Amino acid sequence: MDKIGKILIVDDNEDVLFALNLLLEPYAEKIKVATTPDRIEYFMNTFQPDIILLDMNFSRDAISGQEGFESLEHILEIDSQAVVIFMTAYADTDKAVRAIKAGATDFIPKPWEKEKLLATLTSGMRLRQSRKEINRLKEQVEVLSEQNAFDNEIIGESPAMNEVFSTIQKLSETDANILILGENGTGKDVIARLLYCCSPRYNKPFVTIDLGSIPEQLFESELFGFEKGAFTDAKKSKAGRMEVATNGTLFLDEIGNLSLPMQSKLLTSIEKRYISRLGSTQTVPIDVRLICATNADIRHMVEEGNFRQDLLYRINTIEIHIPPLRDRGNDIILLAEHFLDRYARKYKKEMRGLTREAKNKLLKYTWPGNVRELQHIMERAVILGDGSLLKPDNFLFHNTSKQKKEEKEFLNLEVLERQAIEKAMRLSEGNISRAAEYLGITRFALYRKLEKLGL
Numbered sequence: 001m002d003k004i005g006k007i008l009i010v011d012d013n014e015d016v017l018f019a020l021n022l023l024l025e026p027y028a029e030k031i032k033v034a035t036t037p038d039r040i041e042y043f044m045n046t047f048q049p050d051i052i053l054l055d056m057n058f059s060r061d062a063i064s065g066q067e068g069f070e071s072l073e074h075i076l077e078i079d080s081q082a083v084v085i086f087m088t089a090y091a092d093t094d095k096a097v098r099a100i101k102a103g104a105t106d107f108i109p110k111p112w113e114k115e116k117l118l119a120t121l122t123s124g125m126r127l128r129q130s131r132k133e134i135n136r137l138k139e140q141v142e143v144l145s146e147q148n149a150f151d152n153e154i155i156g157e158s159p160a161m162n163e164v165f166s167t168i169q170k171l172s173e174t175d176a177n178i179l180i181l182g183e184n185g186t187g188k189d190v191i192a193r194l195l196y197c198c199s200p201r202y203n204k205p206f207v208t209i210d211l212g213s214i215p216e217q218l219f220e221s222e223l224f225g226f227e228k229g230a231f232t233d234a235k236k237s238k239a240g241r242m243e244v245a246t247n248g249t250l251f252l253d254e255i256g257n258l259s260l261p262m263q264s265k266l267l268t269s270i271e272k273r274y275i276s277r278l279g280s281t282q283t284v285p286i287d288v289r290l291i292c293a294t295n296a297d298i299r300h301m302v303e304e305g306n307f308r309q310d311l312l313y314r315i316n317t318i319e320i321h322i323p324p325l326r327d328r329g330n331d332i333i334l335l336a337e338h339f340l341d342r343y344a345r346k347y348k349k350e351m352r353g354l355t356r357e358a359k360n361k362l363l364k365y366t367w368p369g370n371v372r373e374l375q376h377i378m379e380r381a382v383i384l385g386d387g388s389l390l391k392p393d394n395f396l397f398h399n400t401s402k403q404k405k406e407e408k409e410f411l412n413l414e415v416l417e418r419q420a421i422e423k424a425m426r427l428s429e430g431n432i433s434r435a436a437e438y439l440g441i442t443r444f445a446l447y448r449k450l451e452k453l454g455l
């Protein structure tokens, strides 16, 4: 039998204390005794008992149990997780029920039967351990949430980024499912974490799955979990990320990578709000807020039959478009200075900033890899650069042929016009007059252009 842990026995009868001490000594890790309830607080602070065996009746009043209830209340005020087992010579069901309702764990009548007493203490100890474990896990979740929250400082003052921040602000009281769209490296992950930090589910779990990096065959077991023996390698049961994220937020990165059969399973679980682990017929209720992200053209995927429209409706209650870095104007410089500062500290370099020419070079570049590319370029420049200011020569852009093609497309007037119109329509939420105003043209001209471009 496992040791029962630390026990504090509180009873005004010294014979009882002596007998219990003797009886429990072989089974308990340590025992302390007190003859008056006013010593309980002292022992709780210094001895930190796992279980408190508490007499219900002290000298003031022999049978009502009132004094025991008052002590119980005081104990639970000090430690709401305390395990208190009442003892009384006057066992009656009413008092037992009252004791449990008041927060006691169990109740044993005096004189006690040894086996019954040990069984009660053992289950009390198990309860204490589970409560400790739950507390530990809660604390872990809190620490992890804080890490999730404050790892990244988010830089951005451009109108395009301010629009993103203001949408996040508006969403701060809601639980709506969010779809974050944006090119590679624009900061979708950073924005997902910001959304989480500004949400009512902050301090609850934030669980992520990068669907771009999980092999297709593992996706189901990662998301839904499995029972022991569900497949050859399932040596023990494991909760899926959806279950772990319950009451919190699940971030599905690269949702565009999800195969059609998996899309259908995800949809079912979102709609039914429960899941079944692989190899189990039991259902587990889930309550998660979904944040999804993709750099794919998800609407195009729907049109091509590669992404389920009904799933899209479920995940995109609100869409957030993260602008590419090239549309963020001076944010490029703010970010460059932010990374310069970070890497100068990391590599212990005395670098203070960028020359005007260097800033111009960064502003002119089209940043196909967005913030991630800027981050890498700054790191390299800091490592290889000399002097206190970084100069244009410190920045080498390795344009791939694909990037060059994208850059050329970026200069194509027709492409630019289409992008501007699409953006104006999005910002005006389809309102033609407002979109025309944003574009500085008449409503009629906008109609003609929409028709010409097939929009």
Ligand SMILES: Nc1ncnc2c1ncn2[C@@H]1O[C@H](COP(=O)(O)OP(=O)(O)OP(=O)(O)O)[C@@H](O)[C@H]1O
Binding pocket: 152, 153, 154, 155, 156, 182, 183, 184, 185, 186, 187, 188, 189, 190, 191, 253, 295, 335, 371, 372, 375
């Ligand atoms: N506004 C920002 N301020 C500071 N750092 C940023 C910002 N946006 C992105 N970053 C940094 O840039 C890098 C890329 O960002 P992130 O991983 O969030 O992009 P992503 O869009 O999720 O990329 P992918 O498409 O590859 O998944 C990260 O190191 C992130 O910390």
